[in-house]
Amino acid sequence: MIRLRPRYRVSHYTRLTAEALQRMGAKALVCDIDNTLAAHDVGTADSTVCAWLESLHQAGIPVAVVSNNGPQRVELFNASLGLPCLPKAGKPKPRAYLNACRLLNSDPATTAFLGDQLFTDMAGANRAGLISVLTEPLPFPEPFFIRLKRKAEAPFLWAWAKKGH
Numbered sequence: 001m002i003r004l005r006p007r008y009r010v011s012h013y014t015r016l017t018a019e020a021l022q023r024m025g026a027k028a029l030v031c032d033i034d035n036t037l038a039a040h041d042v043g044t045a046d047s048t049v050c051a052w053l054e055s056l057h058q059a060g061i062p063v064a065v066v067s068n069n070g071p072q073r074v075e076l077f078n079a080s081l082g083l084p085c086l087p088k089a090g091k092p093k094p095r096a097y098l099n100a101c102r103l104l105n106s107d108p109a110t111t112a113f114l115g116d117q118l119f120t121d122m123a124g125a126n127r128a129g130l131i132s133v134l135t136e137p138l139p140f141p142e143p144f145f146i147r148l149k150r151k152a153e154a155p156f157l158w159a160w161a162k163k164g165h
């Protein structure tokens with residue numbers, strides 16, 4: 001059974017504050033990169049990402065990044081951050097989620113996963129037993145392939161919205 005439905009939803013990663021994470025019962029955070037923390041065509045982490053990560057660090061919440069993208073993209077993004085990172089993660093397979101938890105020394109049940117896609121990010125996070133948090137994707141332009149996937153996601157999001165989630 002593939003569970004696509006996120007446990008929580010936010011409109012932007014900055015909404016996932018230390019307080020919000022604590023309310024969700026999360027003590028650590030694993031993040032997708034593309035369209036979650038950086039637009040697809042943006043290589044490096046901007047000052048908003050850095051400030052947000054710093055606030056989590058201050059609150060004692062460790063963060064790792066996990067991406068299906070290759071090491072070049074991931075290392076460029078992570079260069080100024082120095083976070084534990086897993087490129088070519090193979091989401092939605094649970095392996096990378098669990099490895100990220102191991103790197104953070106955290107229990108999957110008290111680790112949140114933040115991502116923008118249902119079929120990869122949320123499906124894998126749910127399967128690996130993390131606290132799944134869906135964010136709205138950062139502004140376009142997105143590659144054609146991802147735009148297609150958004151169309152496939154739409155009926156699920158619509159149905160949940162109707163049920164008040």
Ligand SMILES: [Mg+2]
Pocket residue numbers: 032033034035036115116117
């Ligand atoms: Mg993404």
